[in-house]
Each structure stands twice: as C-alpha cells, then as structure tokens.
Amino acid sequence: MLHVNVKTKDIKFSIPVPYILLNIGISILTSKVLIRHANKWSKPHLEKKKIPFTIPSIDKRELKTIIKELKNHKGLELVNVKAEDGTEVIIKL
Numbered sequence: 001m002l003h004v005n006v007k008t009k010d011i012k013f014s015i016p017v018p019y020i021l022l023n024i025g026i027s028i029l030t031s032k033v034l035i036r037h038a039n040k041w042s043k044p045h046l047e048k049k050k051i052p053f054t055i056p057s058i059d060k061r062e063l064k065t066i067i068k069e070l071k072n073h074k075g076l077e078l079v080n081v082k083a084e085d086g087t088e089v090i091i092k093l
Contacts, residue, residue, distance in 0.1 A: 007088040022067055030060040 002017040039054050046053055079091040
C-alpha cells in the first residue's frame with residue numbers, strides 16, 4: 001500500500017492508496033482512447049504555440065511490472081518534499 005502524508009501548519013493527514021487503485025489508474029491512463037482524446041484536445045493549443053508534440057502511448061504491462069516490483073520494497077520513501085511555508089509531502093511504500 002502506498003501512503004501519502006501531507007503536513008501543513010494547520011492540518012496533518014494521511015491517505016492510504018491500495019495497489020489495486022494504482023493498477024486501475026494505470027489501466028485508465030494508458031488506454032488508447034484516453035491518449036487519442038488527449039492528443040486531440042491538446043492539438044489546437046500546441047499548434048497555436050508551434051510546439052510539435054503528441055502524447056506517446058504507454059505500455060501498461062511495463063508500468064504494472066514496476067508496481068509489482070515496488071511491492072517488494074515496503075517502507076521505501078519515494079517522495080519527501082518540504083516547502084518554505086512548512087508544507088511537507090511524504091510518499092512511502
């Protein structure tokens with residue numbers, strides 16, 4: 001399970017994210033339909049700025065393999081960010 005901890009001056013909370021939600025998110029974000037629509041929606045803006053870019057398709061199997069491997073490293077700290085105003089975000093496995 002992925003643990004997201006957020007601390008501010010006033011609030012401190014933790015969000016547990018089960019691996020099944022990560023797998024569902026990967027399936028949605030790597031779907032060909034979503035990538036096709038994202039390219040279609042971003043195309044007018046990118047053409048206006050003259051930026052030749054398209055969102056590449058992502059291999060779902062590779063991302064799921066990464067998630068599967070991360071399960072073996074419980075306690076690993078992926079993100080630890082502290083802002084100047086005291087806000088802190090920590091993401092651990």
